[in-house]
Amino acid sequence: MFLNVNVHFIVVLHLLQNKFIPRDVLPTTYNLDVYDGAILYPKALDDRNFRGQMDICSSCHTLLQAEKLPMDAIANFQYYAYDELPDTVHFAFANTSLLT
Numbered sequence: 001m002f003l004n005v006n007v008h009f010i011v012v013l014h015l016l017q018n019k020f021i022p023r024d025v026l027p028t029t030y031n032l033d034v035y036d037g038a039i040l041y042p043k044a045l046d047d048r049n050f051r052g053q054m055d056i057c058s059s060c061h062t063l064l065q066a067e068k069l070p071m072d073a074i075a076n077f078q079y080y081a082y083d084e085l086p087d088t089v090h091f092a093f094a095n096t097s098l099l100t
Helices: 058-065 087-094
Strands: 002-006 053-057
Touching: 002 058, 053 058
Parallel strands: none
Antiparallel strands: 002 053
């Protein structure tokens, strides 16, 4: 189940940072500074430029309120910088099939 919560009440966004991700591949699809450097799913944000509402699963919300990093958080080494890849790489992904 997903909740639409006010990001102002999630004061532990710093838990969703990943200092091991190189700066040049961090997300540019939303204002990273406004969200305290948190690695987030941009489509879950009601406003990508200002803190507002965010869709979040109830289990992740519970863990963040307990100041724990959810295992399935994108920041937990599940961020692949897909949106930051060059167009040629996007094209290759789009035209690649797992079936041979």
